[in-house]
Amino acid sequence: MKKLFLLLLAIGITCQLSAVDIKMLDGREFKDVTVLNKTPSGVDIQHAEGVAFLKFIEMSEDSQKQLGYSFKKELAHQKEVLDAQQQLAKKEQANKEKIAEYEKKLDLERKQNHLKNIKQKQDMLNIFMTGELFLSSDLSLIVVQGDKYLRLGGDDNLFSSEFIIPNCEVRRIEDVIQHGKTLIDSKLQEISQLEQKRTTVFEQMKLNEKTTTTTTKITGDIDAHATTTSQTRNTGAWAIIKGLNIKIQQLQQQTAELSDKLKGMEKTAWEFKVAREKLKKTKAGFISEMVEDSKFAWRERVWTERGGI
Structure with a gap:
């Protein structure tokens, strides 16, 4: 069982590191490159001249399909990210407004208490004096x-x-x-x-x-x-x-x-x-x-x- 697991792991690594050809929209071609890492926006590759990061939107449609990239999926992913950022921004704004409202309320209470204390001391002083x-x-x-x-x-x-x-x-x-x-x-x-x-x-x-x-x-x-x-x-x-x-x-x-x-x-x-x-x-x-x-x-x-x- 252990040998079977190691065999499947080796096959997965070999597939991931297998050499592919990538064509770019600007005419560049990368032959027999090794995909080191895949992200939602592109891939890190190892080619003859070194390491590079290629964006999916700059690749040809065939290369995009070969690497499993879908423009619709990317748009959906970007929309999810944007929605999450907007929700976070709204939450932060709501928290800021609550904090500002609370501080405003505290400030008003402090002023009211200060005036109340002044009046109380004046009343006490008036009683003491008269x-x-x-x-x-x-x-x-x-x-x-x-x-x-x-x-x-x-x-x-x-x-x-x-x-x-x-x-x-x-x-x-x-x-x-x-x-x-x-x-x-x-x-x-x-x-x-x-x-x-x-x-x-x-x-x-x-x-x-x-x-x-x-x-x-x-x-x-x-x-x-x-x-x-x-x-x-x-x-x-x-x-x-x-x-x-x-x-x-x-x-x-x-x-x-x-x-x-x-x-x-x-x-x-x-x-x-x-x-x-x-x-x-x-x-x-x-x-x-x-x-x-x-x-x-x-x-x-x-x-x-x-x-x-």
Whole structure:
């Protein structure tokens, strides 16, 4: 089987390389040439003077037939090639148009977004410059102007949840500060009342001790029952005083913490006014440039409808 395959291959090569005569339309003749390669438009040949490429359209009709060339087939082939090139050109043109359309759309979107950002910053700046400063229930600072607001952020370390006014989602910063002052005054008053109560208990304890000593001196003997009663009363009084001291210390600590945070809130309100005045005078940029040296963390800036409060 292998020998048969090699024999057929040798016959095919011999036929392909067999010598042929080719006549050209201009009168030239190529005798006993060997066809090395065949293309749709012509053949590469080996002749006595070397290697040459002969075009089918320049050959005589007999030579064309001898080499298996058909003008109709060539036209059909050229038409296929041309159609394929045209289809490719149309596809490339369509792709270019799509890319151009897409780039045009992107450019328009970029311009629209740029204008939108400019308007958004202008709106935010307008709210910042003309709105009122509020504190929300989530400890965020909010500048409110009409039906819109600008959220400046919040700081859990700066504000206290005790400053939040009950049943009130947002409140003017001045009202919140006043509420904080009232809260601190209330705690100070409670401390004063507890201290007064502690003093009363202590004085009553001393009075009990004095009464017992006086009775003993008058009678000239020691009443064991009276002494035991006095000691029991003193032990109870000391327990009351100890409890009052703990409560007073707790209130004093709470008051000190609230006072520090109230000072921070007052400073924040002052910084807000300073930033706004600075922006009015210098017109040096947007909000972040005006408050970048502030110790208060303006953590976020959100532009939305007031319905989000």
